[in-house]
Amino acid sequence: MRKIRRKPGGISFLMAMICICFVVVGILCVTKYANIHKQKERLAAENSSLIAQSEALSDKLKQIRAQEEFGQDDAYIESVARSQLDMVYPGEVVFRRSGEKYD
Numbered sequence: 001m002r003k004i005r006r007k008p009g010g011i012s013f014l015m016a017m018i019c020i021c022f023v024v025v026g027i028l029c030v031t032k033y034a035n036i037h038k039q040k041e042r043l044a045a046e047n048s049s050l051i052a053q054s055e056a057l058s059d060k061l062k063q064i065r066a067q068e069e070f071g072q073d074d075a076y077i078e079s080v081a082r083s084q085l086d087m088v089y090p091g092e093v094v095f096r097r098s099g100e101k102y103d
Helices: 013-071 074-084
Strands: none
């Protein structure tokens, strides 16, 4: 049987395959990290947008609740009835000049 001689200082096939595997795994890890980093940035931006949207909706809800409370007030109901519906109490007399709107 013939003995295979290696050149001194040369890289064996096994060592070359191991090095290639390390390079491939390294590249895969780097690309995975880059994708995760991009996804993290995208989610952070989306989170900021949703927080701003939530704050805007909270403000709108506060306004609606304030209007609701104000709408249940008798003084508000009376002012709307007088200004928009031109209603008066029984026996009350209203004097207006022609062309004048009652407030």
